Amino acid sequence: MKNKAFTYLEVIMAVLILAFVLIPLLSQFYSGFQGNITAQLVTQSIDLANELMEEIKSRRFDENTYPNEPVNIALLGIDSGEVASNRQTFDDIDDYNGWNRNPPQSINSAVLSDFAQFTTSVIVEYVTISGNNWITASSATNYKRITVNVSHPKIATRQLLTIMSHY
Secondary structure, rough: OOOOOOOHHHHHHHHHHHHHHHHHHHHHHHHHHHHHHHHHHHHHHHHHHHHHHHHOOOEEEOOOOOOOOOOOOOOOEEEOOOOOOOOOHHOOOOHHHEEOOOOOOOOOEEEEEHHHOOEEEEEEEEEEEEEEEEEEOOOOOEEEEEEEEEEEEEEEEEHHHHHEEOO
């Protein structure tokens, strides 16, 4: 009668063959999971940047001007009566110049704890058109460039730019 059981050698060979097949397959799953994490971080950073940009765009162009008046020479940054740490007091675009928070905060200064590793920052500057490009102006103009940056240690910084007009 012939023995139909597996020998130890056959079992070891089967395990080795299975390991050689599964290791590359599992590494592909790992790469896929890492790609999903990166995509999620990119989406979150873009959402944070977009939310802050829309908030800024909802403010008036300048503290001292209204749509039918010329732009006054105004310093960029917060004005009297505004608090640098409280966005609820900001009433014009340039109040956000230099805003930088880690972790990000909601407009009512609540820390967004789910985004603890993200950093948001804003730059507002007067610009003028030169040829086909917007360049930083040396004095007040009818245009301001808003740059919102959102960074995270695991992905490249995401940046949103827009030009706002006094007109």
